[in-house]
Ligand SMILES: Nc1ncnc2c1ncn2[C@@H]1O[C@H](COP(=O)(O)OP(=O)(O)O)[C@@H](O)[C@H]1O
C-alpha cells in the first residue's frame with residue numbers, strides 16, 4: 001500500500017480559509033427553482049457535506065461548483081477565483097466523482113487513468129507513474145489491463161475515485177460516492193477517503209447516507225427543495241434537534257400516547273410506531289417498558305438520520 | 319449571470335481527438351477492413367456487373383469507362399459516411415450512454431473543445447478511409463498522380479463538413495433511433511443523386527439545380543477532378559461551397575450541443 005502522501009503530494013495552491021465560498025447560489029430550470037439562493041462555505045482542509053433526499057438539489061449545487069453548470073444567480077468563488085471567469089484554472093485543481101458512472105468502457109483500467117491524466121496536460125510518463133500509484137492506493141493493480149466493463153460495482157467506484165485524484169486535486173468533489181454499493185465496498189471507499197482526509201485534502205461530499213456523513217463530514221448542511229434547512233457539525237445537530245437518545249415503540253397503545261402527550265415529550269407518531277426523543281438516560285425507558293409495553297420497545301443513541309428524517313419528513317420522494 | 323453563447327476553444331481539443339485515436343488503435347485491424355473491401359465490392363458489382371450494360375459513359379465531353387467514373391465517387395461517399403456516422407451514432411453513444419463527455423467536462427476541457435475534438439476525429443476517419451480506398455483504387459489505375467493526392471486534404475475538408483452536420487443532428491435528436499431521419503432524408507438521397515453513379519446531366523434541370531445544394535455533389539466533383547488530374551480554377555467554387563457548409567454547421571453544432579449538454 002502506497003502512503004497517501006505519495007498519492008496526494010503536498011501542494012498548496014490555496015491558503016485561504018475557505019476553498020469554496022457560495023453566496024446566494026441560484027439555479028433555475030425554466031420556472032423551476034432547483035437551488036434557491038443558498039450560501040455556504042467549505043473550509044480548507046475539511047470535509048463539507050451536502051445532505052438531502054432525492055431531488056433536493058445536491059447534484060445541481062456541486063455541478064455549479066465544478067463549473068459544469070452555469071449559475072442562474074449568486075456568487076461563487078473557488079480557490080478565491082471566480083468560476084465563470086477562471087473556470088479552466090479552477091478545474092485543473094479539482095477532482096470530481098460524478099454521481100453517474102462515467103468510466104470509459106472503451107478503455108482498460110489503466111488507460112482510463114492515463115487518458116484522463118492527459119486532459120489535465122500531464123506528460124505521458126508522469127501520467128503512467130501517477131496511475132500506477134493510484135491503482136495501488138485503491139487496490140486494483142492486479143486488474144490494470146482489464147476492460148472496465150469487467151469490473152464489479154465496487155471496483156468501478158474505486159476506479160472513479162482514483163481517476164478523480166489523478167491531477168492531485170486540492171478539492172475533491174464526491175457526488176454520492178457510495179450509493180448502491182455493498183457494505184464492504186462502501187467501507188473500502190470510506191477508508192480511502194479517511195486516509196486522504198488525514199493528509200489534509202478538502203472534500204465536498206453529497207450523500208443521503210447519514211452514516212457516511214457522520215463519519216466523514218466536519219460540517220454539513222441538510223437541504224431540501226433547494227433550500228438549506230440546517231447547518232452545523234454532525235454532533236451539534238443531533239444534540240440540537242433530537243437530543244441524546246431515541247426510544248422507538250412498536251404498536252403503541254392509547255394509554256402510552258396519552259402518557260407521552262401529558263408529559264409533553266418531543267415525539268413523532270407514525271401510527272404503528274412512536275418515536276420519542278429524550279435526553280434521559282433510562283428512567284423514561286424503564287417506565288415505558290414497565291407500564292406500557294413489555295416488548296417491541298428499544299432505546300438507542302440518536303443519530304444524524306433522526307435529524308434528517310425529522311427535518312425532511314418521512315414521505316417518499318419521487 | 320447566465321453565460322451566453324461564448325466559444326472557448328484551444329488546442330486542447332487534440333486531447334479528445336487523442337482519446338478517440340487510442341480507442342481506434344485498439345481495433346485498427348478491424349477498422350481497416352471496410353474501407354479496404356468497400357471499393358472492391360462496388361467496383362466488382364457496378365463496374366464488372368453493370369458496365370457490361372452501361373459500357374462507357376460521357377463525362378464532361380469525353381468517353382470514360384464506367385468503373386473509372388464511379389471509383390472517385392466511392393471515395394467521396396466514403397468521406398461522407400465516415401465522418402457523418404462517427405459524429406452521429408458513435409458520438410451519441412459516447413455522449414448519452416457512456417457519459418464520456420460528462421467526464422471530460424469535469425476536467426479543464428471545455429464543451430467546445432470536446433465537440434471540436436469529436437468533429438476533427440470524424441474528419442480523421444474520413445481521411446484514413448480515403449487514403450486506404452485511394453490505395454486500392456489506384457491499383458486499378460483509376461487515379462492519376464500526383465494530382466490524386468489532393469484527395470487527402472479534400473477528405474479532411476469533407477470530413478469537417480459532414481462531421482459538423484452530423485454533430486448538429488446529435489445536438490437535436492431525442493434518441494438514437496431518430497438518426498434514421500437524416501440518414502433517410504439527407505444522406506441516402508445524396509448518395510444516389512450527387513452525380514455518384516450517373517452524371518448529373520441525366521437528371522431534369524430542376525433536379526440538377528437541387529443537386530448543387532448537396533455537399534456530396536461538390537465533394538464527388540472534386541474527387542473526380544483530382545482523380546482525373548483535371549485541375550481547374552472553377553474547382554475553387556466547389557471548395558468554397560464545402561468551406562461555407564462547414565462554416566455554417568460547425569458553429570451550429572457547437573451551439574446545439576451547448577444547448578443540449580450545458581444544464
Ligand atoms: N436539466 C434539468 N432540467 C430540469 N430540471 C432538472 C434538471 N436537472 C435537475 N433538475 C431538477 O432539479 C431538482 C434537483 O435535482 P438534483 O440536483 O439532481 O437532486 P439531487 O442530486 O439532490 O438528487 C430535481 O427536482 C430535478 O428534477
Ligand SMILES: [Mg+2]
Pocket residue numbers: 058059060099175176
Ligand atoms: Mg444527485
